[in-house]
Amino acid sequence: MPYAESPVAQLLERNLSLFAGKRLLIxxxxxxxxxxxxxxxxRSITLFCNDYHRYLALQAAAPGAGVTLQFGHQPQGLSADYDALLLLLPKAKRESQYLLACLAPWLTPEAELFLAGENRGGINGADKLLAPYCQQFNKLDSARRCSLVHGQLSHAVAPFNIDAWVQHYQLQIDGQPLTVCALPGVFSADGLDEGSALLLEHVPALHGRVLDLGCGAGVIGAVLARRYPAIRLQLCDINALALESSRRTLACNGLQGDVLASDMLSDVAAGLDYLITNPPFHAGLNTLYAPTEQMITAAPSLLARGGxxxxxxNAFLRYPPYLDRAFKQQQIIAENRKFRLYLAQ
Ligand SMILES: C[S@@+](CC[C@H](N)C(=O)[O-])C[C@H]1O[C@@H](n2cnc3c(N)ncnc32)[C@H](O)[C@@H]1O
Known part of the structure; x- marks a missing residue:
């Protein structure tokens, strides 16, 4: 049995009997x-996962009989007969609301809803999250700054319409409007990140195969596709909601690109002419530098000759020693008060 490491897992561990005999959607x-x-x-569990890293890890654990595992931005092709939902709250409240809206239509009419999470992840707002679905809800347990909240479906559930969850905004880039489409919780869901803006101002002319790594809503990739229509563009991210947002951003602006799920470079083929990134330094609720440091170390093996x-x-992040070790040359080609743009070859 996997060890209950996180505080939320420990809370669930002492409440396992709540799920006995249920067809459970998690x-x-x-x-x-x-x-x-x-x-x-x-009785059975279905894990709906929108983080590709966690999806690969759960898959590698060979979950076996009675477990269905799905990765995506909304559940597809399940049978609508789950008698309980367990939602482990993600970082953004809007993402929790989105997940409840896209999962609830797969539940039976009086299904039970369990929300679990940390105080810093917003579990104290569980009543507001459950209000559209349940008349009553109560806190079942709490420990180590986490709580488990329970409710039961009492209202009819509306069919899920993803279009209602996409935020749109316009940027003016290269003297032309660019429409950005973003699903809840996706990075820069309401504006262009300052670091990405610095990158887009100073990116040199591109050719060949170009990867936008950690594409978020697809802003960087979309601008590059428009500026350099001859490039073969790939966009990748770990987050299924980011991938769907990127697909929509490209389509909405009449642009082409291949959008794929990848945990950093896990699913990227070698032969890149340019690897372009505003990389992450968070995983879930935690700050985490290791994935980007490992990506820098692995990047040269995926670049074509001369790539x-x-x-x-952010200027405070200590990537230069990793760039020095992995690449023949690296230099800062632009910087401002907060950000640095590195070119490594
Ligand atoms: C700083 S944001 C940049 C987003 C976008 N490129 C922009 O400029 O708005 C970093 C992105 O990396 C993604 N990410 C986080 N961990 C990742 C991983 N292990 N592999 C791939 N992408 C990851 C996040 O989902 C997020 O979209």
């Missing part, structure tokens, strides 16, 4: 593999 911030233990209590990496980062 989603949200699946921080560790502990959720797989629920298959021993429940280059452009990376923008």
């Amino acid at each position: 989603a949200g911030y699946l921080e560790d593999n502990f959720v797989l233990s629920l298959r021993h209590e429940a 280059k990496m452009l990376l923008v980062a």
Whole structure:
């Protein structure tokens, strides 16, 4: 049985009997593999995962019979007969609301809803999240700054319409409008990040195969596709909602690009002429530098001969030693008060 490491997993561990005999749908911030233990209590479990790293880790744990695992921005092709939902709250409240809206239509009419999460992840707002679905809800347990809240479906559930969840905004870039489409919780859902703006101002002319790594809503990739229509553009991200946002941003502006799920470079083929990134330094609720440091180390092996990496980062982040070790040359080609743009080759 996977060890209950996180505080939320420990809270669930002492409440396992709540899930006995249920057809259980589980989603949200699946921080560790502990959720797989629920298959021993429940009749069956379906894990709906929108984080590709966690999806790969759960898949690698060979979940076995009674477990269905799905990665995507909304559940597809399930049978609508789940008698309980367990939502492990993600970081953004709007993302929790989105997940409840897209998961609730797969539940039976009086299904039970369980919300679990940390105080800093917004579990104290569980009543507001449940209000559209349940007349009553109560806190079942709390420990280590986490709570488990329960409700039961009492209202009819509206069919899920993803279009209602996409935020649109316009940027003026290269003297032309660019429409950005962003689903809840996606980075820069309401404006262009300052680091990405610095990158777009100073990016040199591009050719060949170009990757926008950690594409978010697809802003960088979309601007590059418009500026350099001859490039073969790929955009990748770990977050399924980011991938769907990027697809929509490209389509909305009449642009082309291949959008793929990848945990950093896990699913990217070698032979890139440019690797362009405003890389992450968070995973879920936590600050985490290691994925970007490992990506810098691995990047040269995916670049074609003469290939280059452009990376923008907060000035306080200590990537230069990693760039020095991995690349023959690296230089800062632009900077401002907060960000630095590195070119490595
Ligand atoms: C700083 S944001 C940049 C987003 C976008 N390029 C922009 O400029 O608005 C970093 C992005 O990396 C993604 N990300 C986080 N961890 C990742 C990983 N392990 N592999 C790939 N992408 C990841 C996040 O989902 C987020 O969209």
